[in-house]
Amino acid sequence: MAKLLPTGCCAPRLQARLSSEDAQAFGAQLGLLGHPIRLQILDLLAQHEEPVCVCDLEAALPVKQPTVSHHLRLLREAGLIDCERRGLWAYYTVRCEALAALRARIVAHLDALL
């Protein structure tokens, strides 16, 4: 009996507008952005036009160096930050054009929901 109920309970079947693949890709972008340490790294880098030394990031963040390195690597792989080596040190900058593209994607997605 219960098995028959769904077909008659309500309006026509829903069509997914957002494919599973798109939802996976967009969810991964939001998840990449949405980690507290990565949010703090981006915020620290965005305060400086000049590249920021990894040692200053490590000093400013509430986690240890390997954790900072891990999150820096994920941000680099996602294309949200750039890295350059200067001698012993790595210096990081935000990639504004990549952040702007992510902002545009998030805004377009949320606007479509409203």
Added chain:
Amino acid sequence: MAKLLPTGCCAPRLQARLSSEDAQAFGAQLGLLGHPIRLQILDLLAQHEEPVCVCDLEAALPVKQPTVSHHLRLLREAGLIDCERRGLWAYYTVRCEALAALRARIVAHLDALL
């Protein structure tokens, strides 16, 4: 020796503008939004002004009923959707004002990075 290097390698120490608590809270909001199934649920609900029956959500999503229920509960707890009971069935709607507030928070945050 290596321990002495950070103090002299670069510019003045960074000040965290985003507190750990704010980063945690904002990261949790992004993470809540950024799950593929939750993105698809919000997208399905946003296509309809009328409340959508849970059975139609379950039919449209690529996961089983307990998983749909789990994500619906998380979205409700986050205040992003509303639920009303009609007899045997639960009907869901997006809470546009909550999504608009989340959109505004994300935009303000990303604008501060650019």
